[in-house]
Amino acid sequence: MSALKTITLEGPFTMKRGQLSSPTIAFETWGTLDTARQNAVLIFTGLSPSAHVASSSADPSPGWWEDMVGPGKPIDSNRYFVICVNSLGSCFGSTGPASIDPETGKHYRLNFPVLCLEDVAKAGAAVLDHLNVEQLHTVMGASMGGMTALAFALLYPGRARGMISISAAGRSRPFSIAIRSLQREMIRRDDAWQNGNYDFDTPPDTGMRLARKLGMISYRSASEWTERFGRERALDEAPREHPFGLDFEVEVYLEAHANKFIGTFDANCYLYLSRAMDLFDAADQGGSLREGLRPISLERALVIGVESDFLFPVEQQEELAEGLSHYVDDIQFRPLASIQGHDSFLVDMDRFRPAVASFF
Amino acid sequence: MSALKTITLEGPFTMKRGQLSSPTIAFETWGTLDTARQNAVLIFTGLSPSAHVASSSADPSPGWWEDMVGPGKPIDSNRYFVICVNSLGSCFGSTGPASIDPETGKHYRLNFPVLCLEDVAKAGAAVLDHLNVEQLHTVMGASMGGMTALAFALLYPGRARGMISISAAGRSRPFSIAIRSLQREMIRRDDAWQNGNYDFDTPPDTGMRLARKLGMISYRSASEWTERFGRERALDEAPREHPFGLDFEVEVYLEAHANKFIGTFDANCYLYLSRAMDLFDAADQGGSLREGLRPISLERALVIGVESDFLFPVEQQEELAEGLSHYVDDIQFRPLASIQGHDSFLVDMDRFRPAVASFF
Helix, strand or coil: CCCCCCECCCCCECCCCEEEECCCCEEEEECCCCCCCCCCCEEEECCCCCCCCCCCCCCCCCCCCCCEEEEECEEECCCCCEEECCCCCCCCCCCCCCCEEEEEEEEEEHCCCCCCCHHHHHHHHHHHHHHHCCCCCCCCEEEEEEHHHHHHHHHHCCCCCEEEEEECCEEEEEHHHCCCCHHHHHHCCCHHHHHHHHCCCCCHHHHHHHHHHHHHHHHHHHHHHHHHHCCCCCCCCCCCCCCCCEEEEEHHHHHHHHHHCCCCCHHHHHHHHHHHHHHHCCCCCCCCHHHCCCCCCCCCCEEECCCCCCCHHHHHHHHHHHHHCCCCCCEEEECCCCCCHHHHHHHHHHHHHHHHHHHC | CCEEEEEEEECEECCCCCEECEEEEEEEEEECCCCCCCCCEECCCCCCCCCCCCCCCCCCCCCCCCEEECCCCEEEECHHHHECCCCCCCCCCCCCCCCCCCCEEEEEEHCCCCCCCHHHHHHHHHHHHHHCCCCEEEEEECCHHHHHHHHHHCCCCCEEEEEEEECCCECCCHHHHHHHHHHHHHHHHCCHHHEEEEEECCCCHHHHHHHHHHHHHHCCCCCHHHHHHHCCCCCCCCCCCCCCCCEHHHHHHHHHHHHHHCCCCCCHHHHHHHHHHCCCCCCCCCCHHHHHHCCCCEEEEEEEEEEECCCCCCCHHHHHHHHHHHHCCCEEEEEEECHHHHHHHHHHHHHHHHHHHHHC
C-alpha cells in the first residue's frame, strides 16, 4: 500500500546544467492544507530516503522520520500540511538516472544531466504549484535535504516564511567531498558498473556495499562506537582460516548495514545525488557565503548542528547561521551534544524532537 | 645502492598465533654503538614505510623521516646508534606473506600465520641480539610503530630504558578498526586479489588504490584540507561527459597519492599488517589498560599525540600516558596542536623535531 503521489511536469524542465523533457516528481502528504493555505511544510530528504517520512492511513508502514512527523508529533500533521518529495535524481518515484527517457525510450543512465541541488529544489517547487501552495510555513531538511532547503530559499525568496536546516551546510568542504568522491569511485571501479550500463538484475553491489560502509563510518562518531562496541568480538574464538573476516562487533555492524542497503538504491542515482552535494555552494552567486545568501527572504530560520558530526561539522552550521543572521531577523543556531555524529537527527530523537518542536 | 642488512633467524620463530621456520629480518643502522653499548635507539615503523628512515653514506636517498634521524638531527646519529627494522610481515626485505616459505618453496600468501605486533616486536629483538645490543637507550615508533614499541616494552621489561610513543595507542578503537576493515575489504573484493593468489604482475591495484585513498582521508584532518584546498577546482571548466571525474583539487590530490602507492606495497602484506593493528591490545593480559601495562619497566617514557588526529585521537595517547604513569617515574605526555592529523609526525616537523629532541 503506497501513499505516493506523482505529477508529471510539462517540459522542458530546465536544470542548472541541462534539461529534462517531462520529469515525474513523487511526493507524499500528511494533514490538510488550511483554507488560508498558510500551513504547508515542505521536507527535502537526505541522499537515500524516499518521500515516506512517516506512516499514514494510506501507508501505515513506519517512515524514516516516524518520530518527527504525524499527529501530535513535533511536525504536527494535525496542524500542518506536510509534504515530502522524493528528490529529482532519486529512484523512489521521481525521475532519475534509472528512469526511462521518454525521448529515447531508454534508461537515462549517464545521459541524465549533471544534477544540482537547485534542480531538486525546483522539482519541489513544482509540487507546490501542483498543490496550490503559494507560500510555505517552513521549508526544511537534514543533511542533503538541509542543503536543498537552502537552495530552495535562495531560488524562491519569500516562498517560505521559515526554514529549518539540520546537519547541513552552505557548501561542501573538501573532507566531505573526498569521502563522497571515494564512495563514487568504489562504485565506478566495480566491474559490474559497466560505465553505468549495468543490467538492473546485476548491479554493482560490491561497490555499493563498500560505499555504504564508508557512509556508515562517516555518519556516526568514533566516541559513540567506543562506547557501543569497545573491542567486543563477534565470535567466541578467533577465525581459523585467515584473519580478515568479521571478527570485531563493529565489523558485523557495518556488514549488516551494507546488506540492508544493497538492492534498495540504484547505483547511478547514488552517483548523481552524491555529486550534487559536492557541487552545491551557496556562495556561488556572491563569492562569499554571506554575499551568496543575500537573496534570502525568510521571517525565521533555525539551524541545528551536532557537535560529534565530522562529515558536516558544527562549525559549518554556525557559519551558515552567521551568514543568515545578516538577512533573517529571527535566526536561531542550536548546536546539540548528540554523540551519534551526522546521523543523530535519525536516532537521537530525545534531543531532536524538542529542538524541531520549538520552531513550530 | 642499499644500506639494508638482513639476518636470517634459525627457526622455528614462534609467533603469538603461529610460527615461521626461518624468517629473514631486514634493518638499517646509522651511527656507532658505543663501547658501553648503551646508546642504541630502535625505531619501529608505521604500516607502510621501509627500514630506510634516513639517508646515509651507504644509501644517500632521502628516508621517510629524513628530518628526524641523522647527524645533528633530533635522533642524532653522531651520538646514538640508530636501528630501524622493516616489520615482520612487510615486503621490504623482511619475511612476509609475499616471501617464499622455505618449507614449501611457494609464497606464503594467506598461509602466513596471523600476524600480531608482538611478533613484529620479537623480530626487532632478534636484530638487537644479532647486533649485540643488550639494552636500548630508547625504543620508539609512530602510529603502528608506536604500538609495536609498546609491545616490545611489554614483552621485554628492562630491555629499553626509554620509550617514545607517537600518535599511537594501547589498543585500537572500533572507529579505526572499521576504517581498516573497510580498507581490507576493498582489497579482498577486488577480483584481481584472487583470494590472495594474485599474479604478482597483476596485483589488486584497484583495491589498493581505494584503500590508499581512504588511508589518506583518515591520516589527515578536515580542517587542514579546508585551509589547503577549500573548493578549488582542478579544471577550468566542469567536465563535459559525466560529473564523476576529478573535478575538485582534493580529488586530484587523492589520485596522486594513490598513484604513488600502487605497485610499491604487496596487497597481502598490507592485509596482515593492517589486521595486526586491530588485534593489538595492551590490556590483553590484565583486563584494563592499567593492569595490562603492569609488566612495563622503563626509566622514562614520552607519549606524543596530535589534537587533530581522528584515527588515533589524542585521548588515546593521554590514556596511554596515564596508564604508564603508574609504572614509569619519568613520564611525559605532549599533545601537539598540529593540524595535519595522524600524519603530522611526517610533515609538521617544526613541532615534532623539538618534541622528540627534548627526550634525547
